[in-house]
Structure formats: C-alpha cells, structure tokens
Amino acid sequence: MSADVSEAGPLDPLRARLLSRDVLAGILFLTLGLAGLWLNEYRIGMAARMGPGYMPMLVFGALAAMGGVVTLIGLVRPGPPVEAMAVAATIWILASLAVFALTIERLGLMVATVLLVGVASLAGHVGQPLRILALAVGLALFSLAVFVWGLGVTMKVWPWTF
Amino acid sequence: MDILSGLWFGLGVALQPTNIGFCFIGSLLGTLIGVLPGVGPVATIALLLPITFGLPATSAIIMLAGIFYGAQYGGSTTAILIKLPGETSSVVTTLDGYAMAQQGRGGAALATAALGSFFAGTVATLFIAVAGPLLTSIALSFSSAEYFALMVLGLIASVVLAHGSVPKAIAMIFVGLAIGLVGTDVNSGELRYAFDIQELSDGVGFVPVVLGLFGVSEVIRNLETADWRTARISPITRLWLTREDFRQAAPAALRGTMLGSFLGVLPGGGAALASFASYGLEKKLARDPSRFGKGAIEGVAGPESANNAAAQTSFIPLLTLGLPTNAVMALMVGALIIQGIQPGPLMMERQPDLFWGLVASMWVGNIMLLVINLPLVGIWVRLLKVPYDLLYPAILVFSAIGVFSLNNSAFDVYVTIVFALVGYLLIKLDCEPVPLVLGFVLGPLMEEHLRRAMLLSRGDPLVFVNRPISLGLLAVAAVLLLAIVLPAFRNRRREMFQE
Amino acid sequence: MKPILLLAPLVAAALAAPALPAAAKFPEKPIRLVVGFPPAGATDILARVVAAKVGEMQKWEIVVDNKPGAAGNVGADIVAKAPADGHTWMLTQIATHGIVPSLYKKLPFDSVKDFAGVTQLVGVPNVISACKGFPAETIADVVRIAKEKPGTVTFASSGNGTSLHMSGQLLKVLAGIDIVHVPYRGAGPALNDCLGGNISLIVNNFPETVAHVQAGTLKPLAVTTTERAPQYPNVPTMREAGVAGYEVSAWFGIVVPAKTPKDVVEAIYAAVRQALDQPDVKARLADLGGTVVGSRPEAFETFYKSEIAKWKPVVESSGAQIE
Numbered sequence: 001m002s003a004d005v006s007e008a009g010p011l012d013p014l015r016a017r018l019l020s021r022d023v024l025a026g027i028l029f030l031t032l033g034l035a036g037l038w039l040n041e042y043r044i045g046m047a048a049r050m051g052p053g054y055m056p057m058l059v060f061g062a063l064a065a066m067g068g069v070v071t072l073i074g075l076v077r078p079g080p081p082v083e084a085m086a087v088a089a090t091i092w093i094l095a096s097l098a099v100f101a102l103t104i105e106r107l108g109l110m111v112a113t114v115l116l117v118g119v120a121s122l123a124g125h126v127g128q129p130l131r132i133l134a135l136a137v138g139l140a141l142f143s144l145a146v147f148v149w150g151l152g153v154t155m156k157v158w159p160w161t162f
Numbered sequence: 163m164d165i166l167s168g169l170w171f172g173l174g175v176a177l178q179p180t181n182i183g184f185c186f187i188g189s190l191l192g193t194l195i196g197v198l199p200g201v202g203p204v205a206t207i208a209l210l211l212p213i214t215f216g217l218p219a220t221s222a223i224i225m226l227a228g229i230f231y232g233a234q235y236g237g238s239t240t241a242i243l244i245k246l247p248g249e250t251s252s253v254v255t256t257l258d259g260y261a262m263a264q265q266g267r268g269g270a271a272l273a274t275a276a277l278g279s280f281f282a283g284t285v286a287t288l289f290i291a292v293a294g295p296l297l298t299s300i301a302l303s304f305s306s307a308e309y310f311a312l313m314v315l316g317l318i319a320s321v322v323l324a325h326g327s328v329p330k331a332i333a334m335i336f337v338g339l340a341i342g343l344v345g346t347d348v349n350s351g352e353l354r355y356a357f358d359i360q361e362l363s364d365g366v367g368f369v370p371v372v373l374g375l376f377g378v379s380e381v382i383r384n385l386e387t388a389d390w391r392t393a394r395i396s397p398i399t400r401l402w403l404t405r406e407d408f409r410q411a412a413p414a415a416l417r418g419t420m421l422g423s424f425l426g427v428l429p430g431g432g433a434a435l436a437s438f439a440s441y442g443l444e445k446k447l448a449r450d451p452s453r454f455g456k457g458a459i460e461g462v463a464g465p466e467s468a469n470n471a472a473a474q475t476s477f478i479p480l481l482t483l484g485l486p487t488n489a490v491m492a493l494m495v496g497a498l499i500i501q502g503i504q505p506g507p508l509m510m511e512r513q514p515d516l517f518w519g520l521v522a523s524m525w526v527g528n529i530m531l532l533v534i535n536l537p538l539v540g541i542w543v544r545l546l547k548v549p550y551d552l553l554y555p556a557i558l559v560f561s562a563i564g565v566f567s568l569n570n571s572a573f574d575v576y577v578t579i580v581f582a583l584v585g586y587l588l589i590k591l592d593c594e595p596v597p598l599v600l601g602f603v604l605g606p607l608m609e610e611h612l613r614r615a616m617l618l619s620r621g622d623p624l625v626f627v628n629r630p631i632s633l634g635l636l637a638v639a640a641v642l643l644l645a646i647v648l649p650a651f652r653n654r655r656r657e658m659f660q661e
Numbered sequence: 662m663k664p665i666l667l668l669a670p671l672v673a674a675a676l677a678a679p680a681l682p683a684a685a686k687f688p689e690k691p692i693r694l695v696v697g698f699p700p701a702g703a704t705d706i707l708a709r710v711v712a713a714k715v716g717e718m719q720k721w722e723i724v725v726d727n728k729p730g731a732a733g734n735v736g737a738d739i740v741a742k743a744p745a746d747g748h749t750w751m752l753t754q755i756a757t758h759g760i761v762p763s764l765y766k767k768l769p770f771d772s773v774k775d776f777a778g779v780t781q782l783v784g785v786p787n788v789i790s791a792c793k794g795f796p797a798e799t800i801a802d803v804v805r806i807a808k809e810k811p812g813t814v815t816f817a818s819s820g821n822g823t824s825l826h827m828s829g830q831l832l833k834v835l836a837g838i839d840i841v842h843v844p845y846r847g848a849g850p851a852l853n854d855c856l857g858g859n860i861s862l863i864v865n866n867f868p869e870t871v872a873h874v875q876a877g878t879l880k881p882l883a884v885t886t887t888e889r890a891p892q893y894p895n896v897p898t899m900r901e902a903g904v905a906g907y908e909v910s911a912w913f914g915i916v917v918p919a920k921t922p923k924d925v926v927e928a929i930y931a932a933v934r935q936a937l938d939q940p941d942v943k944a945r946l947a948d949l950g951g952t953v954v955g956s957r958p959e960a961f962e963t964f965y966k967s968e969i970a971k972w973k974p975v976v977e978s979s980g981a982q983i984e
Contacts, residue, residue: 208699305854350821485849499868618859
C-alpha cells in the first residue's frame with residue numbers, strides 16, 4: 001500500500017495532529033478563502049443591488065470560515081495522518097500532459113501523442129522501450145482515425161501540415 | 163392531431179428506412195462520443211451542423227437528437243469503469259458505479275445503467291407526447307426566484323451526498339462555488355478572478371476540470387503503489403444483475419425517471435441537478451445509507467435514469483415553444499433555422515412530421531441504444547483486463563485530445579493538469595470531489611438567478627417568499643437542512659455527555 | 662565558361678523570387694474564417710453561408726473556425742495577431758467593431774489599428790417587442806408608461822454590452838425614460854422570462870423573433886433600422902414610432918489583419934462581393950433578416966470607425982463599462 005508517514009518512526013503527538021488529513025484540509029480551505037477575499041477587487045454593492053464583488057465576498061468568506069471549522073475539528077478530534085504523495089508518478093503524469101499541451105499546436109497530433117505516451121510511461125518505470133513505442137504509435141494512429149477522420153475535428157496532425 | 167394518432171403518425175415517419183438509418187447513426191455516434199472523454203454531444207453536434215445543411219430536416223434532427231441522448235448512455239461507461247465522467251450527468255455515477263467495478267460488478271453496473279436509461283427514455287418520451295404542454299406551462303412559471311430556490315435546495319441536498327465529514331463536504335461546495343466565480347459576471351459584464359487570461363473569460367471549462375479532478379487524479383493514485391501492475395484488476399464475477407440487484411434497482415430507476423422528467427423541462431439548470439438529486443434521494447430513502455459510495459446499485463440506477471429522462475424532456479420547451487433548455491438545444495435551434503424552419507409555438511402544427519417523428523424516433527432510438535449497449539458491456543469489461551501499463555497512457559491520450567478538441571485550445575489541457583493535481587491532493591486529504599462539482603455547476607447559475615430576482619423585484623428580498631413555488635422550495639430546503647444538522651447535534655451531545 | 666557564371670542565373674532567380682507578387686498565388690493554403698461566437702448563432706450561420714458560396718465559386722478552401730469567448734474578443738485577438746497574408750479572415754460585427762472598444766477599458770487588441778476592412782456583408786434589424794402581459798401597443802405607449810412609473814419597465818437582452826442591450830440603452834437616452842436593463846445569458850433564458858410575463862420588453866436579433874411573432878407570443882413594437890423589415894410590413898421603425906434620430910443596425914462584415922497587402926484585400930473583396938450578388942445567397946440572408954450591403958474596403962472601414970464613435974457616448978451613459 002502507499003507509504004505511511006508513520007513508517008519513519010512514531011511522531012510526537014502534536015506533529016501527528018498537525019499532519020492529519022483534516023487539519024491540512026482545513027488549512028487549505030482557510031488559505032483559499034482568505035486569498036479569494038484579498039483578491040476581491042470588484043465592487044460589492046448592497047444586498048438589494050449586488051455588485052460583482054458581493055458573491056465572491058460571501059463564498060470566500062464562508063470558505064474561510066468552514067476552513068477554520070474543519071481545522072478546529074481536526075485538532076480536537078485527530079483523524080488519520082496524511083499519506084505521502086507519489087511524487088514521481090505525479091510529476092511524470094502531469095508532465096506528459098504538459099508536453100502534449102506545449103507541442104500539439106506546433107508539432108501536431110502525432111508527435112504530441114507519442115511524446116505524451118513516452119513521458120507518461122516514465123511514471124510507471126516501465127523498462128521496455130519497444131513496447132512503449134509500439135503503444136505510442138498505436139495510440140497516435142488510433143486517435144488520428146477516431147478524432148480526425150471519424151469525428152472530423154480540425155487539428156494539426158503532422159508538424160509540416162497546415 | 164390528438165396524441166394517439168400523432169404518435170402513430172410519428173412512428174410512421176420514424177420507421178422510414180432513412181430515418182431509422184439516421185437514428186442508428188446518431189445513437190451509435192452518441193454512444194461512442196459519450197465513451198470518449200472530453201468530446202461531448204455539444205462539440206459533436208457543432209461539428210456535424212454543416213452536414214445537416216444537405217439533409218432533410220426531420221432526418222437531421224433525428225440524428226442530432228440521437229447523438230445527444232446516446233451520449234448519456236455512453237458517458238456512464240467510462241464513469242463506471244475508470245472513474246472518468248464525461249458529462250455533468252455521469253459525475254454522480256462515478257461514486258457507486260466505480261465502486262461496483264472495483265468489486266468486480268462492473269458488468270452489473272453497466273447493465274443497470276443501460277436498462278435504467280432505457281426505462282427512463284421510454285417513460286420520458288411518453289411524457290413528451292402526453293404532458294408536453296402541461297410541463298411547458300410549469301417551465302414558464304419558473305422565473306429567477308424559483309430557480310434560485312431550487313438551486314439552494316439542490317446545494318443543501320448535496321450535503322446528503324457526502325460520505326465522510328459533513329463540514330469538509332460543505333467546504334468543498336464552497337470551493338466549487340469559488341471556482342465557478344471565475345469568468346464573466348452576467349449581470350455586470352465584469353471579468354472576475356481571471357488574471358487577464360482571455361481564455362478564462364467564459365469561466366473555467368467544465369470538462370477539463372472534471373477530467374482532471376476525477377480521471378487523471380485516479381490514474382496518479384493507481385500508480386502509487388510499487389506493485390500497481392499486478393494489484394489492479396479484480397476478477398469480474400458476473401456481467402448481469404442478480405435478482406436482488408433488480409429488486410433494489412427497479413424502484414430507484416422509477417424514482418429517478420420521475421425526478422429527471424420534471425427537472426429536465428426547466429431551462430436554466432434543471433437537468434444538471436437531475437442525477438445529483440436522484441442520488442441524494444436514493445441515499446435518504448435507503449434503509450442502510452452507509453452502503454452508498456461502496457457499490458450501492460441504487461446509486462447507479464437512480465441517477466442514470468434521471469439523467470436520461472432529463473435529456474429527453476429537455477426537448478419539450480424546444481418543441482412546444484422554441485425555447486432551448488441547454489447548449490445542445492440551442493444548437494438544435496440553429497440547425498432548424500439553417501433548414502429554414504422556425505422553432506416556436508407553431509411547430510407542432512406546421513411541421514407535424516418533424517414534431518411527432520422526433521418524438522417517436524426517441525423511443526426507437528432508446529431501443530437501439532439498449533440493443534447496442536448491452537452487448538458492449540461484455541466488450542468494455544474485457545477492456546479492463548488490458549494491462550494497466552498500456553491502459554493508463556491510453557486514458558491520458560484520449561483525455562488530452564478530448565479536452566484539446568473542445569476549443570482547439572491547449573489552455574484547456576493546462577486546466578486539466580491543474581485540476582489533476584488538485585484532485586490528487588483532495589484524495590490525499592479525504593475530501594470529496596462530488597460536492598465541489600455540484601457547487602461549480604450550480605454556483606454561477608445560483609448567483610445569476612439571485613441577482614436577477616432582486617433586479618426584477620426592484621430590490622425586494624421578500625420576493626422569494628411571496629412567490630408560491632419559490633416559497634415551497636425554500637421551505638423544503640430548510641426542512642432538509644434541519645434533517646441533516648439535527649442528528650449531528652444529537653450525536654455530539656451524546657458524545658459530550660459520555661465524555 | 663567559368664563554372665561560377667553558371668551559378669549567376671540561379672543566384673539572380675533566388676534573389677528575385679521574394680519580389681514576385683504574392684497575390685499571383687493567393688490563396689496558397691486553406692483560408693481560416695474566424696468566428697468569435699459559438700456554432701449555430703447568427704454570426705456563425707452567416708459565416709458558413711458566405712464561406713460555402715465563396716468557396717464554391719472561387720474553388721478556395723475556406724474553413725470556419727469557431728473561437729468563442731468574451732463576446733467575440735477571443736476570436737478578435739487571434740485574428741489581430743495572425744499573419745497578414747490574407748489567409749485569416751474574421752467575421753466581425755457591431756460588437757467587436759462598434760461597441761466593444763468603448764465597453765472594455767482594457768483590450769488585448771485595437772479594433773481600428775489591428776484590422777483592415779474588407780466589406781460589410783449585411784445589416785440586420787433588431788426588434789423590440791412587448792412581452793406577455795405588458796400593456797403597450799406602440800413605442801409611444803412604452804414611453805408613456807415609463808414616464809408615469811419610472812424604473813418599473815424592464816427590458817431583456819441576451820447579454821451586457823451586446824447590440825441588443827445598446828438598442829435598449831439608445832431608446833432610454835433618446836427618449837429620456839428610465840427603463841431597467843435585465844441581462845441574460847443568451848436569448849433562450851430571456852425569452853423564457855418574457856413568455857412567462859416577468860419582463861416588460863425584450864430586444865432580439867431578428868431571426869430569433871420570427872417564429873414567436875408568427876405564433877403571436879411576441880408583439881413586435883418596432884424595428885431598430887431606418888427601413889421597415891420586409892417580413893414585418895406592419896411594424897414601424899423606431900424613427901416612425903416617434904424616437905427621432907434612432908438607428909441601430911446589427912451589421913456583420915469581414916476584416917483581415919491590418920498589414921494584409923492591398924491587392925490581397927482587393928482579391929478577397931472581389932470574391933465575397935461576387936458571392937453576395939448571387940440570388941440564392943441574397944435569399945438566405947433575407948431569411949435571416951439581412952439586407953445585403955457589400956461595401957468596398959475603404960467604405961467599410963469608414964463605416965465601422967463611425968460606428969465606434971457613435972456608440973461611445975451610449976455605452977458610457979449606460980454605465981456598462983468593464984474594467
């Protein structure tokens with residue numbers, strides 16, 4: 001199963017409480033709420049004639065409030081600690097999508113798809129390059145058939161076409 | 163033309179070989195794009211509009227309609243099998259549908275979705291024929307005050323959807339509301355929280371958010387453990403439903419159909435609520451609510467029936483008044499105008515073959531979809547056996563292309579990336595994404611209706627209680643709120659006494 | 662002969678090649694007609710009709726590219742920054758080259774400097790109608806009721822800053838009455854409230870009204886152009902109805918990026934003009950309420966510059982400006 005924080009040794013109670021899922025979630029909500037309030041530069045108006053800033057004020061205010069509530073509950077009634085994130089997998093998966101986004105408009109569908117599969121496969125530490133290549137090319141061709149020929153979506157396919 | 167002769171006439175039109183052909187093409191295409199993440203009926207219909215120039219009007223509309231409700235069938239497939247919802251309507255299906263798949267009951271879940279949708283489609287088609295004008299007059303009596311009250315009710319009901327901590331679920335609703343704030347404010351035209359990014363001027367896209375939040379984050383989660391390659395697939399036990407499954411699913415499908423039929427008629431956000439409302443209703447009515455989220459079949463049957471019923475009845479205002487209820491209907495209006503037909507109150511009289519032909523073809527289409535989808539269950543389930551190291555890149559590829567092809571915009575892919583990270587974070591923090599989605603979908607609508615109701619009443623806040631429908635909905639919302647909060651208080655008091 | 666002399670003609674040809682006129686080979690690749698609005702809307706339908714006809718007559722490949730967002734601004738920004746080789750056109754309308762420059766304080770493009778006009782395609786009237794239950798038969802009634810009870814008469818439009826909104830605003834300014842603007846997200850929701858009797862008046866694009874007028878659910882009070890609409894012979898123009906100096910035409914036109922060579926612009930104009938002269942195109946456009954214009958590039962530029970100037974005070978008076 002995923003790496004548990006307590007594998008590294010028993011934590012002192014305070015740190016365990018602070019690193020609990022509930023507390024961290026609460027802090028996240030609180031931060032988001034406060035950020036939203038701080039960035040609210042729009043006219044607020046009155047309840048009868050609400051300006052564009054009224055609803056953000058309500059929503060972010062409530063979010064910050066709920067964040068506080070969740071944090072307090074989390075401190076008072078400690079829940080399970082947060083599990084470590086799979087950093088490598090996250091990075092490679094997100095990077096693969098980013099590579100796709102960066103190349104699709106300039107290099108076209110085929111190249112972008114192959115690059116996406118290539119980078120994504122690094123997330124799985126798969127060590128068979130030929131298998132990955134076959135998968136990449138296969139998916140690229142399949143997508144070409146389904147999206148461009150089948151559905152008629154207009155997008156750049158090869159680096160050298162319009 | 164009275165109803166029976168109209169339906170008979172319509173069947174005659176719908177069963178013409180060309181129209182059967184177009185109905186089939188539309189339904190098949192709809193199913194396929196429903197399965198593909200990202201690409202949805204709106205995008206597909208928009209792409210096919212030019213082709214409809216050359217087709218006869220009735221055939222064109224039959225095909226486009228088939229695409230629309232066909233996509234409802236297909237959308238649940240990926241939601242159940244890989245937790246990837248393609249549309250608002252399949253988000254709720256990811257809860258129990260995916261849980262069922264993980265328990266090896268994926269086949270049963272898919273079959274339930276297909277059967278429930280078929281039942282709902284049949285009943286809803288009947289509604290259109292029989293109660294069309296009545297439902298339309300209900301739709302017309304809904305103005306902004308009523309919509310606001312409905313949405314408040316919907317949001318409070320969504321707390322029922324929460325499995326874990328209620329305060330966290332409420333916070334997630336507000337996060338969703340916050341994300342929904344990004345974009346152009348209808349009432350003032352002001353661009354909010356967009357940080358000068360033009361692509362955000364119409365808000366954060368629904369599809370990129372949902373794909374990232376559910377699909378991609380699930381991929382990351384699956385890759386966490388070192389032995390992910392072998393640990394994934396549970397053996398498929400059966401492809402069909404047991405007698406027990408039927409017994410539980412059938413009433414849920416019936417209730418979902420009723421709920422969806424009513425909500426689908428309301429322009430301005432009714433259909434989005436249908437599946438969420440149905441899930442909440444089923445959970446509240448269930449003898450053992452704790453089963454929900456872990457593979458309760460009612461959690462699939464109800465919402466799937468609700469969303470298909472809503473998809474069908476959303477045609478009603480278009481057919482009786484020429485009013486589009488959602489983006490797809492707006493495209494239909496365009497398609498009709500291109501054909502030189504004016505959608506409006508006289509369409510039933512002036513183009514009876516179109517009106518009755520479309521209604522009848524909806525029923526034909528639902529039959530076709532059942533026939534198409536049930537055998538596909540076996541195929542989809544077999545796809546799950548594909549080794550995950552091949553499957554997950556495929557999921558990413560289709561998600562990326564699907565998202566990109568929505569607006570031919572790489573920006574949408576970046577949005578998916580951001581929400582994939584957010585989604586993964588939320589999984590780690592035990593926060594539920596479904597209330598977020600509901601907040602995100604309903605938030606902008608709720609605000610728009612609140613401000614417009616105040617504008618129309620010239621600043622009088624009592625408008626919400628002066629209008630009977632709005633008052634009724636708010637009353638139900640208040641009761642529901644009490645029903646949720648009171649037991650929690652009682653529990654806390656008991657705990658405090660014990661301590 | 663010295664080998665190097667053999668190279669000379671080649672070198673000369675290579676140096677001379679860029680000087681060959683580009684228009685001789687226009688178009689070299691498919692043309693992109695950018696529409697800043699979603700498919701099936703009025704702008705999109707018009708674009709497709711024109712693109713299909715021009716493509717058919719000239720054997721050019723013209724692809725309609727929908728880039729919706731921000732009332733046409735996303736599409737406009739793309740075209741403003743596109744290469745000026747004549748292969749990117751934009752279907753513009755009264756919003757992008759009339760109202761928008763005054764509506765937004767900050768724009769990523771300049772409607773005047775970043776574009777060159779090709780032609781104005783059509784002018785389409787907007788229609789102001791009375792909704793269910795509102796006791797007005799004429800515009801004069803509306804003015805009277807609004808003066809008796811200021812702030813009670815509402816008018817619906819499909820969005821803040823649209824030509825529909827501004828049509829109502831112009832009435833407000835010219836007639837000196839206090840009517841309240843209620844914006845909606847699109848015509849559908851606006852019609853819903855109108856038919857439900859929650860709004861007094863509604864301003865629509867012409868095509869949206871036809872079915873409802875025929876069915877009697879909408880009562881058209883006036884058209885906003887200076888000529889009556891042929892489909893509604895009994896509906897007066899706003900000027901005839903008593904609002905002097907009133908004119909709004911929801912017009913559409915084609916523009917290209919500013920630095921596009923003049924001869925390319927001429928070629929495009931000639932092709933589009935030819936398409937506009939076809940009877941079937943005229944008929945389709947008339948169905949949409951449009952009167953064909955087909956003005957020359959310079960005339961079009963003068964026109965939209967005057968539109969921008971005309972709408973500036975109206976937008977400012979409406980308070981609709983966006984930061």
